[in-house]
Amino acid sequence: DTEVTxxxxxxxxxxxxxxxxxCEQHMGHRAMYWYKQKAKKPPELMFVYSYExxxxxxxVPSRFSPECPNSSLLNLHLHALQPEDSAxxxxxxxxxxxxxxxxxxxxxxxxxVV
Amino acid sequence: xxxxxQIPAALSVPEGENLVLNCSFTDSAIYNLQWxxxxxxxxxxxxxxxQSSQREQTSGRLNASLDKSSGRSTLYIxxxxxxxxxxxxxAVEGPGYSTLTFGKGTMLLVSx
Numbered sequence: 001d002t003e004v005t006x007x008x009x010x011x012x013x014x015x016x017x018x019x020x021x022x023c024e025q026h027m028g029h030r031a032m033y034w035y036k037q038k039a040k041k042p043p044e045l046m047f048v049y050s051y052e053x054x055x056x057x058x059x060v061p062s063r064f065s066p067e068c069p070n071s072s073l074l075n076l077h078l079h080a081l082q083p084e085d086s087a088x089x090x091x092x093x094x095x096x097x098x099x100x101x102x103x104x105x106x107x108x109x110x111x112x113v114v
Numbered sequence: 115x116x117x118x119x120q121i122p123a124a125l126s127v128p129e130g131e132n133l134v135l136n137c138s139f140t141d142s143a144i145y146n147l148q149w150x151x152x153x154x155x156x157x158x159x160x161x162x163x164x165q166s167s168q169r170e171q172t173s174g175r176l177n178a179s180l181d182k183s184s185g186r187s188t189l190y191i192x193x194x195x196x197x198x199x200x201x202x203x204x205a206v207e208g209p210g211y212s213t214l215t216f217g218k219g220t221m222l223l224v225s226x
Contacts, residue, residue, distance in 0.1 A: 006157075033213060042203060042216035043158070056213070090157055100145035100165060100207060103214060105158040 003027075004106035006091050012112045015081060021109045023074040023091030029104075031097040032074040034066060035090040037108070043090055049074060050097040081113045116141045118206060120217035127194055128225055135189040135220045137204035144208035147187050149178050152201045152219070161202075162189070194224045 004025045013019045023032065031050050035043035048056035049068040057066075063085075065077040074091055088108045095101040117140045127133055137147070146165045150158040162171045162178040164187070170179040177190040191198060201221045205214035 004157075042205075042218055043214075045213055048213060088155075092158075097213070102160050102163045103148065103207075104160060105150070107157040110155070 004091055004093055004104050006089075006106035006109050008109060009107065010110045010112075012114060013078065013081065014114055015083075017081075018077070018079045020078065021076040021089055021091075021111070023076075023106060024072055025093045025104070026072055027093065027104070028071075029093035029095055030071060031094045032068065033092040033094075033103070034074070034076050035092060035105075037088040037090055047076075048097055055097060078111070081111075083113050086112045116144075116206060116208065116215045118204060118215050118217035120202075120204060120220050122220055123218065124221040124223075126223045126225065129194060129196060131194050131224075132190070132192050133194055133222075135191070135202050135204075135222070137187040137189070137217055139185045139187075139206050139215075141208065142182050142185050144182065144206045147178075147180055147204060147206050148214065149176075149187075149189050150203045150205065152203060154200075158203065191222075194222075196224050196226050198222060199224050 007022045034046040037043040045058050046060045047066045052068045063080045067075040090108045091106045092103050094103040119138045121136045148163045149161045152158050164171050164180040175192040180187045201219045203219045205216045
């Protein structure tokens with residue numbers, strides 16, 4: 001099973017809402033990632049969790065709050081977002097961070113902020 | 115800072131053609147290079163991973179080569195099919211970099 005599962009697939013939220021994106025993998029991977037992708041652009045790294053600890057925050061605004069409840073789950077909590085935050089949010093995982101192993105991506109969650 | 119460039123940005127070919135997608139990177143100190151496929155509105159599917167010590171990897175009609183010293187990789191697609199139409203992204207991972215550094219992709223259209 002080389003699957004990374006993301007929910008929901010689509011999310012529309014107002015600028016005052018609070019919502020969460022969820023990601024799950026059962027490959028025993030210890031590194032999990034959040035990427036943001038705008039239309040016709042490559043993915044941009046947001047956060048990296050290694051062994052359930054936040055190891056990298058790429059200067060992401062605090063309206064995005066990641067959480068790693070356990071080794072299989074990764075959440076991205078959203079609050080007071082702006083319309084420019086509308087994008088495809090991709091979760092990924094790999095055996096370890098910086099291990100040189102394959103990184104597996106989920107199908108993404110399409111976020112629209114209105 | 116690592117920079118990854120993909121040429122061409124877009125490519126349109128008739129079905130059955132063999133084709134080559136190019137990827138170059140500025141810092142040869144990499145762990146590996148990975149090729150991904152992305153269909154419109156979808157996530158990334160890993161196609162091939164080449165470790166820095168390897169020269170090439172093959173999977174079905176796909177063959178990827180790596181010349182680390184010159185900072186180049188190519189993805190060769192044999193006998194292209196309309197189902198190959200997608201955006202192809204290459205990405206490198208290396209020491210000192212947080213994770214993958216992506217190129218901007220090559221958008222491929224294979225017409226019947």
